[in-house]
Amino acid sequence: MTKDQRATSSYRGSSAPRAVRRLLMLPLCLLLLTASACSGGGRGHAGGSAMDSTLVLTSLGDADYLNPVIGASVTSSNIFSLIYPSLLQSEFDTTTGLLNYMALEKQLRPSPDGTTRKTPKAALARTWTMAPDHRAITYTLRNDAFWDDGKPIVARDFLFAYRLYADPVIASPRQQYLAELEGAEKGEVDFRRALSAPDDTTLVFRFHKPVPEYLALFHTSLAPMPEHFWRNVKPAEFRNSPLNRKPLGAGPYRLQSWKAQQELVLRSNHRSNLPKPGNIPQISFRVVPDYTVRLAQLQTGAVDVVENIKPEDFAGLEHAKNPVDIKSVGLRVYDYVGWSNIDRDEYRQHGRIVPHPLFGSAPVRRALTMAIDRQSIIDGYLGRYGVEAVTDISPSLKWAFNPKVQPYPFDPRKASEILRREGWIPGPDGILQKDGRRFSFILYTNAGNARRNYASVIIQQNLRAVGIECRLEVQESNVFFDNLQNRRLDAWMAGWSIGLEIDPMDVWGSDLEKSRFNFMGYRNSQIDSLSAVAKEQMDPLDARPSWMAYQEILHRDQPVTFLYWIRETQGFSRRIEGEELNISGVFYNIDDWTLSPSGTFAP
Amino acid sequence: MLTYILKRLLVAVPLIFGVLTLTFFIIRLAPGDPAAFFIQPGISPNVAMQIREQYGLNDPLLIQYVKWLGHVLQGDFGRSFSRAQQPVIEVIASALPITVTIALLTLVANFTFGIIIGVISAVRQNSFLDRFLTITALFFYSMPEFWFALMMIIFFALRFPLFPASGLNEVGAEGFGPLGFAIDRLWHLVLPVTVLSINGAAGIARYVRGSMLEVIRQDYIRTARAKGLPERLVIFRHALRNALLPVITLMGSSLPFIFSGALFIEVIFAFPGMGRVTVEAIFARDYPLIIANTFISGILIVFGNLIADVLYAVVDPRIKL
Numbered sequence: 001m002t003k004d005q006r007a008t009s010s011y012r013g014s015s016a017p018r019a020v021r022r023l024l025m026l027p028l029c030l031l032l033l034t035a036s037a038c039s040g041g042g043r044g045h046a047g048g049s050a051m052d053s054t055l056v057l058t059s060l061g062d063a064d065y066l067n068p069v070i071g072a073s074v075t076s077s078n079i080f081s082l083i084y085p086s087l088l089q090s091e092f093d094t095t096t097g098l099l100n101y102m103a104l105e106k107q108l109r110p111s112p113d114g115t116t117r118k119t120p121k122a123a124l125a126r127t128w129t130m131a132p133d134h135r136a137i138t139y140t141l142r143n144d145a146f147w148d149d150g151k152p153i154v155a156r157d158f159l160f161a162y163r164l165y166a167d168p169v170i171a172s173p174r175q176q177y178l179a180e181l182e183g184a185e186k187g188e189v190d191f192r193r194a195l196s197a198p199d200d201t202t203l204v205f206r207f208h209k210p211v212p213e214y215l216a217l218f219h220t221s222l223a224p225m226p227e228h229f230w231r232n233v234k235p236a237e238f239r240n241s242p243l244n245r246k247p248l249g250a251g252p253y254r255l256q257s258w259k260a261q262q263e264l265v266l267r268s269n270h271r272s273n274l275p276k277p278g279n280i281p282q283i284s285f286r287v288v289p290d291y292t293v294r295l296a297q298l299q300t301g302a303v304d305v306v307e308n309i310k311p312e313d314f315a316g317l318e319h320a321k322n323p324v325d326i327k328s329v330g331l332r333v334y335d336y337v338g339w340s341n342i343d344r345d346e347y348r349q350h351g352r353i354v355p356h357p358l359f360g361s362a363p364v365r366r367a368l369t370m371a372i373d374r375q376s377i378i379d380g381y382l383g384r385y386g387v388e389a390v391t392d393i394s395p396s397l398k399w400a401f402n403p404k405v406q407p408y409p410f411d412p413r414k415a416s417e418i419l420r421r422e423g424w425i426p427g428p429d430g431i432l433q434k435d436g437r438r439f440s441f442i443l444y445t446n447a448g449n450a451r452r453n454y455a456s457v458i459i460q461q462n463l464r465a466v467g468i469e470c471r472l473e474v475q476e477s478n479v480f481f482d483n484l485q486n487r488r489l490d491a492w493m494a495g496w497s498i499g500l501e502i503d504p505m506d507v508w509g510s511d512l513e514k515s516r517f518n519f520m521g522y523r524n525s526q527i528d529s530l531s532a533v534a535k536e537q538m539d540p541l542d543a544r545p546s547w548m549a550y551q552e553i554l555h556r557d558q559p560v561t562f563l564y565w566i567r568e569t570q571g572f573s574r575r576i577e578g579e580e581l582n583i584s585g586v587f588y589n590i591d592d593w594t595l596s597p598s599g600t601f602a603p
Numbered sequence: 604m605l606t607y608i609l610k611r612l613l614v615a616v617p618l619i620f621g622v623l624t625l626t627f628f629i630i631r632l633a634p635g636d637p638a639a640f641f642i643q644p645g646i647s648p649n650v651a652m653q654i655r656e657q658y659g660l661n662d663p664l665l666i667q668y669v670k671w672l673g674h675v676l677q678g679d680f681g682r683s684f685s686r687a688q689q690p691v692i693e694v695i696a697s698a699l700p701i702t703v704t705i706a707l708l709t710l711v712a713n714f715t716f717g718i719i720i721g722v723i724s725a726v727r728q729n730s731f732l733d734r735f736l737t738i739t740a741l742f743f744y745s746m747p748e749f750w751f752a753l754m755m756i757i758f759f760a761l762r763f764p765l766f767p768a769s770g771l772n773e774v775g776a777e778g779f780g781p782l783g784f785a786i787d788r789l790w791h792l793v794l795p796v797t798v799l800s801i802n803g804a805a806g807i808a809r810y811v812r813g814s815m816l817e818v819i820r821q822d823y824i825r826t827a828r829a830k831g832l833p834e835r836l837v838i839f840r841h842a843l844r845n846a847l848l849p850v851i852t853l854m855g856s857s858l859p860f861i862f863s864g865a866l867f868i869e870v871i872f873a874f875p876g877m878g879r880v881t882v883e884a885i886f887a888r889d890y891p892l893i894i895a896n897t898f899i900s901g902i903l904i905v906f907g908n909l910i911a912d913v914l915y916a917v918v919d920p921r922i923k924l
Contacts, residue, residue, distance in 0.1 A: 050773075050774050050775025050778065051774055051775070054774050054775065056774055061883070062686075064685075064686070064687045065687050072640065072641070168649065168653050169653070169657075171641075171650055171653035171654050171656075171657060172650070173641055173646045173650050175646075175647040175649060175650060176645060176646060176647045179647070239657075239687070239688045240682070240688050244687065259875075260686070260689075260694075260697060260875065261698075261875030261879070261880075262770065262771060262873075262875050263770070263774075284774055286769075286770060286774075286873070287873060287875070288769050288770070288873045289870050289871075289873055289879065290769070290870055290871045290872075290873065292753050292756070292757075292871075293753075293756060293768050293769045293871060293872070293873065296756055296757065296760055296761045296768045297760075297768050297769065299761055300760065300761060300764050300768070302767065302768065476635075477886075478634060478635030478636070478639060478886070478888060479633075479634045479635060481635075481639055481642075482634040482635055482636065482639075483634070485642070496644075499644065499645050503644070503645075506644050507644070516642070516648060517644060
């Protein structure tokens with residue numbers, strides 16, 4: 001054996017040591033490279049000239065399409081809205097909570113202090129006229145706007161774009177904007193009647209019903225597409241077209257480079273007069289999927305803006321080497337605990353609507369709300385970035401918000417009293433019982449949300465204190481959403497980000513087949529009729545009384561327990577100047593931002 | 604040996620195909636909808652249906668399978684749902700080189716450090732140095748990679764900003780010139796490769812130590828020492844060569860592990876490699892991309908095992924294939 005092994009050893013002697021030697025040489029090379037790399041990297045960093053003229057933004061994921069017809073993610077729309085021109089400029093008026101629309105020479109309503117913060121120079125529309133019967137709107141376009149290739153932007157570009165938005169093969173996520181156009185009521189927009197362009201600067205939209213002016217402006221403000229550039233792309237190839245990688249726009253920035261899943265760079269468009277070339281020469285959107293890393297980079301100054309900073313990280317940012325400001329916009333996002341109002345098995349299996357054995361009664365749901373200490377969730381997690389929620393109408397929408405509707409106080413004793421009146425008596429194990437059924441359920445939530453995890457633990461404790469057993473279960477987001485849609489959950493915790501126009505029927509409408517997001521199975525005909533009346537008003541302020549009553553009813557019925565509104569917080573490097581945050585978007589006036597102290601200006 | 608390799612490759616074809624078929628059905632059974640993103644307020648309910656139609660998800664499952672099979676047999680893995688309908692092959696072609704770079708660097712570092720530490724530990728068995736190295740190796744071996752990566756970032760990118768926290772290159776790295784660009788790239792790879800290789804090297808060190816201890820107790824080592832060979836020659840020429848036999852086969856089988864290990868690292872360090880592609884594809888229910896990734900990892904596992912077996916025969920003439 002020894003002999004054999006020695007033989008083996010010497011047999012390999014000729015080739016193996018060389019291999020081993022080579023193997024050992026590699027790390028040496030690697031070490032040398034690494035050492036030189038360290039110094040090289042340092043140089044790169046110290047040189048820093050690229051950083052001085054580049055604003056670095058981070059996002060969780062890459063943009064999908066830089067195309068207003070099919071771009072679906074928030075990152076995409078942040079980017080393509082800098083590349084593409086828009087018909088109108090919109091502005092959220094914080095004093096009223098109403099959206100204002102501006103053309104070059106006209107605006108929907110006067111600005112609160114007489115001056116608009118944002119220049120309407122980016123608008124393609126010079127002015128508009130609403131037909132007296134509210135069934136048509138006519139825009140007059142400016143004649144000094146050009147695509148980046150020098151061709152003029154004309155009314156036909158809108159006609160072309162709207163056909164793309166409407167095409168079912170293209171499947172634009174913005175089809176909803178076309179819902180009022182002629183023919184849409186029958187399922188297909190009739191383009192011969194709905195849109196026309198009598199000449200290059202006149203654009204007419206016709207509706208199948210009277211449409212309030214603000215809504216007409218909102219829904220006709222989709223971006224145009226250069227017809228001459230896209231004409232030969234077939235609908236079936238629209239999403240795959242290579243033109244999506246080199247968009248032709250007219251806005252303050254143009255695409256410089258795009259490395260998929262890494263970095264997208266925009267360069268100030270020196271030809272733009274919509275409204276002007278962006279102040280900062282270059283904007284880089286970097287994909288950094290991990291939150292901790294985004295935060296670390298904000299602290300070191302490697303990136304300039306990080307969205308959705310968690311409250312627990314504010315203290316760390318205050319002491320960051322690179323000075324950071326925390327900014328927040330209005331209240332658009334709320335969390336709630338959803339209760340299945342109806343017996344979901346009965347509904348799914350037999351289509352019958354029967355109250356849920358636990359959550360079917362409004363007094364019980366009110367008691368549940370009173371038993372949950374919403375304020376301590378806010379104090380413990382969100383601090384001053386949270387506000388107790390009462391209904392789904394945000395306090396930021398001041399014109400519609402009902403300040404008289406006050407949140408139910410945290411009052412476990414009263415909650416117990418209501419539950420007792422409703423027939424829920426403590427059983428031998430301390431858990432409430434009624435007709436032999438224990439008040440016990442599972443509260444589901446989606447994975448990866450620290451805020452909801454925190455809240456759910458407090459909710460569990462609060463409910464246990466009034467004799468309700470609440471078990472917690474966290475599900476992967478896709479699974480959770482699938483279960484919600486298919487009414488497989490009795491109780492869950494989730495949240496909504498609201499639109500700036502109030503349209504609650506998808507969530508609270510009584511027709512459970514039509515209301516896609518009424519996972520609760522909540523039904524109240526008053527809510528239906530109030531929403532219908534409100535939507536018929538030509539002036540949103542005339543809808544105010546309906547929305548006031550709507551909030552009172554929702555508060556009384558407590559179809560869900562509204563928990564809190566969240567002020568989304570963004571971290572901004574202090575080298576950014578001129579930024580104005582607006583509820584309609586963090587990058588609302590990004591073309592006006594500058595970088596200091598060595599921030600340079602585009603020619 | 605050639606026959607053996609060919610035979611193994613032939614067996615691999617139905618094996619990988621079976622894995623792909625299973626994946627095809629299993630991901631479609633999992634809850635979740637590739638068009639779920641389009642089900643939200645403000646987006647017409649028609650959109651999700653139109654998107655599903657585009658993806659061919661409205662067909663019965665069997666028809667979907669037959670169509671898919673037809674395409675795959677022609678080498679077409681389809682277009683990604685979640686990445687702007689980019690052909691799946693293109694997505695992988697852009698992600699694979701990044702992962703391969705990290706994996707190769709890691710592999711080299713793993714084995715180099717693993718072997719060095721293992722040999723030192725074995726030669727100085729039960730010494731303070733051995734205990735220190737053993738404990739340190741175990742410490743790193745048992746540490747979760749994602750946590751270790753975050754700690755490295757906090758320490759080396761935030762507290763002492765020596766290395767960048769994420770990305771493959773600095774902003775404006777294109778202007779550094781080809782050498783500068785390569786150096787910048789390597790500088791960005793230091794932290795992730797360190798995290799991956801410290802963990803792996805610790806494991807390999809344990810292997811080498813065990814194997815080395817077994818070898819240096821053999822008679823022929825005693826003989827080598829008895830005939831007066833210097834200790835360095837005894838260890839490196841006589842002992843290490845034999846001790847490396849089982850370790851070399853590890854190289855083949857560690858390939859797929861390194862690829863799956865890179866998964867966390869790629870997400871944390873924002874590298875657009877295979878790991879991140881896979882994770883994002885799974886969360887987005889991007890069926891074509893998931894299947895293509897399964898295909899790649901299936902091939903890696905099959906080849907890794909084959910390489911391990913072949914290497915064994917190459918380095919040890921007692922084994923005949």
